[in-house]
Amino acid sequence: MVPHEISPKIGQHYVDALRARFGSAILNEDWRTSDQVAVTVELNSLPDVVENLYYQQGGWLSSVIGNDERSLNGNFALYYILSMEDTVKSWVMVKALVPPHQPEFPSVTAKIPAAVWYERDVRDLFGLNPIGIPDNRRLTLPDDWPADVHPLRKDAMDYRYRPEPTTDEETFEFINVEGEGIVEVPLGPLHVTSDEPGHFRLYVDGETIMDADYRLFFVHRGMEKLAENRMDYNQIPFLADRICGICGYAHSVAYSTSVEAALGLEVPERAKYIRTILLETERLHSHLLNLGLACHFVGFDTGFMQFFRVREKTMKMAEILTGARKTYGMNLVGGIRRDILKEERQQCLKFIAELRVEVNTLLDILVHTPNLVERTANVGALEPTVARDFSPVGPTVRGSGFTRDTRADHAYCAYGLVPWSVISKTGNDVLSRTLIRAEEWYESAAIVERCLDNMPDGPIMIEGFDYKPHQFALGYVEAPRGEDIHFTMTGDNQKVFRWRPRASSFNNWPGVRYMLRGNLISNAPLIVASIDPCYSCTERVTIIDIRKKKAQVVAYKELERYCRERKHSPLK
Amino acid sequence: MLNLLKEVIKVGEATTKYPLESLDLAPGFRGKPVYNPELCLACAACTTVCPPNALAMDTDTEHGVRTWSLFYGRCIFCGRCEEVCPTGAITLSPDFELAAFNKNDLVVRADFKLLECRVCNRYFAPGKELTYVLALLEQAGLPGPEVAQRRSLLEVCPECKRKCNVESIKRVGVGNPVEVKR
Numbered sequence: 001m002v003p004h005e006i007s008p009k010i011g012q013h014y015v016d017a018l019r020a021r022f023g024s025a026i027l028n029e030d031w032r033t034s035d036q037v038a039v040t041v042e043l044n045s046l047p048d049v050v051e052n053l054y055y056q057q058g059g060w061l062s063s064v065i066g067n068d069e070r071s072l073n074g075n076f077a078l079y080y081i082l083s084m085e086d087t088v089k090s091w092v093m094v095k096a097l098v099p100p101h102q103p104e105f106p107s108v109t110a111k112i113p114a115a116v117w118y119e120r121d122v123r124d125l126f127g128l129n130p131i132g133i134p135d136n137r138r139l140t141l142p143d144d145w146p147a148d149v150h151p152l153r154k155d156a157m158d159y160r161y162r163p164e165p166t167t168d169e170e171t172f173e174f175i176n177v178e179g180e181g182i183v184e185v186p187l188g189p190l191h192v193t194s195d196e197p198g199h200f201r202l203y204v205d206g207e208t209i210m211d212a213d214y215r216l217f218f219v220h221r222g223m224e225k226l227a228e229n230r231m232d233y234n235q236i237p238f239l240a241d242r243i244c245g246i247c248g249y250a251h252s253v254a255y256s257t258s259v260e261a262a263l264g265l266e267v268p269e270r271a272k273y274i275r276t277i278l279l280e281t282e283r284l285h286s287h288l289l290n291l292g293l294a295c296h297f298v299g300f301d302t303g304f305m306q307f308f309r310v311r312e313k314t315m316k317m318a319e320i321l322t323g324a325r326k327t328y329g330m331n332l333v334g335g336i337r338r339d340i341l342k343e344e345r346q347q348c349l350k351f352i353a354e355l356r357v358e359v360n361t362l363l364d365i366l367v368h369t370p371n372l373v374e375r376t377a378n379v380g381a382l383e384p385t386v387a388r389d390f391s392p393v394g395p396t397v398r399g400s401g402f403t404r405d406t407r408a409d410h411a412y413c414a415y416g417l418v419p420w421s422v423i424s425k426t427g428n429d430v431l432s433r434t435l436i437r438a439e440e441w442y443e444s445a446a447i448v449e450r451c452l453d454n455m456p457d458g459p460i461m462i463e464g465f466d467y468k469p470h471q472f473a474l475g476y477v478e479a480p481r482g483e484d485i486h487f488t489m490t491g492d493n494q495k496v497f498r499w500r501p502r503a504s505s506f507n508n509w510p511g512v513r514y515m516l517r518g519n520l521i522s523n524a525p526l527i528v529a530s531i532d533p534c535y536s537c538t539e540r541v542t543i544i545d546i547r548k549k550k551a552q553v554v555a556y557k558e559l560e561r562y563c564r565e566r567k568h569s570p571l572k
Numbered sequence: 573m574l575n576l577l578k579e580v581i582k583v584g585e586a587t588t589k590y591p592l593e594s595l596d597l598a599p600g601f602r603g604k605p606v607y608n609p610e611l612c613l614a615c616a617a618c619t620t621v622c623p624p625n626a627l628a629m630d631t632d633t634e635h636g637v638r639t640w641s642l643f644y645g646r647c648i649f650c651g652r653c654e655e656v657c658p659t660g661a662i663t664l665s666p667d668f669e670l671a672a673f674n675k676n677d678l679v680v681r682a683d684f685k686l687l688e689c690r691v692c693n694r695y696f697a698p699g700k701e702l703t704y705v706l707a708l709l710e711q712a713g714l715p716g717p718e719v720a721q722r723r724s725l726l727e728v729c730p731e732c733k734r735k736c737n738v739e740s741i742k743r744v745g746v747g748n749p750v751e752v753k754r
Contacts, residue, residue: 238650239623337651361575362579
C-alpha cells in the first residue's frame with residue numbers, strides 16, 4: 001500500500017496502546033486522513049482488539065463493513081469502525097482479512113452487543129460466518145432467499161436478479177419467551193409510527209411488556225449493489241438522497257464527504273457553509289415532524305396539526321434554497337451545485353425569525369399539556385449501561401446522559417467554525433428524547449443564522465481532480481435522528497468498489513427491546529416513535545400471553561388507538 | 573388549553589385553494605425538464621449523467637438513426653442534464669403537474685440522422701454534431717478552405733481513422749530509418 005504522508009495523526013496514541021497490548025497481532029496501520037486510521041489485525045485477535053478500543057479506550061461502534069476484496073488481495077475484508085470519543089476524538093477502523101477458503105471469523109458480539117446486527121448483515125450479504133454470535137438468525141435477507149446466494153459478493157449475481165423463492169413458509173424464528181402469564185403480541189407485519197414495514201412481537205404479562213422481538217428489512221432496496229454496479233461516483237449522491245425521505249440530504253453529504261476524504265480533496269469553505277445550512281434546515285423540519293408525532297401519540301391531535309402547519313415554513317425554506325421542498329440533489333463530489341444568493345439569504349433569515357416565535361408558542365402549549373409529561377416521563381427507559389453496550393446515536397443516546405454528537409465530536413462541514421452547543425438530558429425516557437429535539441431545534445435555527453451571516457465568498461465546487469481507484473475513507477453526518485456514517489472505497493471506471501451507508505436507526509433499533517421491557521403495552525407505539533425510527537409503521541402486533549400461552553394479533557390501528565385513548569384494552 | 577384555542581383562532585385557515593388557485597413557487601424551483609430538439613446535437617452528455625436513467629439514447633446503426641428519449645416517470649428533477657448540455661437544449665421548468673392517464677404520454681422522443689463514414693459507408697455519429705464542431709472551428713477563426721479539409725477528415729469513423737493511421741505508420745516504418753528510393 002502506498003504510504004500516505006499525513007500529519008498530524010490525530011489518535012496515534014490509540015494505535016500505540018493497541019501495539020503495546022497486542023504486539024505482533026497488529027499487522028499494519030494505514031492513515032487514510034489525519035483522523036482516520038485503518039489498523040489491520042490478525043483475524044483471531046479481532047474481538048479482543050475491538051473490545052479494547054470500545055471499553056478500555058472510549059470507543060463506540062459506528063459501523064461494520066464487509067468487503068469482497070478477493071480481486072485486490074485475495075481475501076474478504078471486515079472493517080469495524082470505532083468512533084473514539086475519549087479526550088481525543090478520532091476514527092479507528094479495525095481491519096481483518098478473511099480467507100475465502102474458510103469464510104468465517106470470530107464474532108465480536110459476545111463481547112460487544114452493539115455488533116449484533118452488523119455481523120448478521122455481513123453473514124447474509126457476504127456469507128462470512130460469525131463464529132460464536134449469540135443471535136444467528138437472518139437479518140437483511142428474506143426467509144425465501146436461497147442459502148448460498150450472498151448478493152454483495154462480486155461474483156454472486158447481477159444486480160437486477162431476484163432468485164426464485166425457496167419457500168412459501170415464514171421460517172423466521174422469533175425468540176420464545178415462556179413463563180407464567182406471558183402473552184405474545186405481534187406488532188406489525190409491518191410499523192408503529194410512520195407507515196413502513198416491520199414485524200413486532202411483544203411478550204406481555206397482563207398489560208406489561210416483558211420482552212420484545214422484531215424483524216425489519218422487509219423493504220431492503222439493494223442500494224449498495226445498485227450503486228457499485230450501475231452508477232458512477234457522481235450519480236450516487238442522488239441515490240444517497242433517497243435512502244431516507246426525511247434526512248436524505250444528510251446521507252448525500254456523508255457519501256460526498258467520504259469520497260472527498262478518500263481522495264484527499266478539500267472542499268471550498270463556502271460549500272462547507274452551504275452544506276451546513278442545508279443540513280440544519282433538514283433538522284428543523286425533521287424535529288418539528290417528530291414533535292408533531294409525539295403530540296399525535298399522546299392523543300393531542302390539534303398539537304400535531306399545529307406543528308405540521310409551522311413545519312411547512314421549513315419546507316418552504318428548503319424550496320427557496322434548493323428548488324425543491326426536500327433538500328435533494330444538491331451535492332456532487334467536490335462541493336455543492338447551487339449557491340445561496342443575497343435575496344434567498346434574506347428570505348431565510350426572515351423565515352427563521354418568524355418560525356422562532358411560532359415554535360415558542362407551540363412548545364409552550366405542548367409542555368403545559370399535562371398529558372404529555374404524564375404519558376412520557378419515566379416511560380421507555382434506555383438505561384445508560386444499555387446505551388453504552390449498544391452504541392445508539394442522536395437524541396436517543398443524548399436522552400440517556402451522554403453528550404455524543406457527531407457535529408461536535410468529529411466536526412465536519414462548518415460545525416467547527418460557528419458556535420453552538422450539544423443538548424443532552426439525563427431522564428433516559430421518552431420525555432427527555434422529546435425535549436432534546438425541542439431544544440436542539442433552537443440550536444439548529446441559530447446555526448443556520450450564523451452560517452448565513454458568516455458565509456465567506458468564493459467558489460462552491462472544486463473541479464479537475466483525479467479519481468484514484470481503491471482509496472477508502474469514512475464520511476459522517478449527524479442527521480436529525482443521529483449519526484449517519486458512510487464507508488466508500490473508490491473503484492475503476494468512475495465507479496465505487498464498495499459503498500456502505502449506515503443510517504442512524506440501524507444503531508438505535510437493537511436497544512429498543514430494552515426500552516420496551518417493563519412498560520405498558522399502550523406505551524409501545526410511543527416508545528418506538530421516540531427513537532424516530534426510519535422504517536417505521538408496524539401494522540400489527542403479535543401479543544403473546546405467557547400465562548395463558550395464547551397468541552393474539554392486534555391490528556396496528558387498534559394499538560395506536562389504545563395508545564392514544566388508553567381505554568378498552570384490545571387484550572380483553 | 574386557552575392558549576391553544578387562541579392560537580387556533582389567530583391562525584385561521586392555513587391551507588390554500590390549490591388546485592383552484594395556482595401555487596406560489598420559489599424562483600428557481602426545479603420541475604419538469606423541457607426539451608428543445610432544434611438545439612440538441614444528440615451528443616449524449618445528458619444521458620451519461622442522468623442518475624435514474626430517465627434519459628436514454630438508442631443508436632440504430634442499420635438505419636442510421638439515433639433516438640433520444642426522456643421518460644418523465646423516472647425523472648428526479650435533479651437538473652444534471654441542464655448542467656451538462658453544451659447547447660441549452662434541455663432546461664428545467666417550474667411545471668410540477670405531471671400526472672397522465674397514459675404512461676406513454678410521459679415520454680418525449682427525438683430522432684437524429686447519423687452520418688455515413690466516407691471510407692466504410694457505415695453510420696457512426698450524428699450529423700448535427702459535426703455541423704456544430706465545424707461551425708465552432710469557423711467561429712474560432714479557421715479559414716474556409718481549412719474548414720472544408722477538416723470536414724473530410726471528420727467524416728471518417730474512428731475505426732477507419734485508426735486503420736488509416738496504422739497504414740500510414742506502416743508506410744513510414746516507425747523505428748526504422750526511412751528508406752530512400754533511388
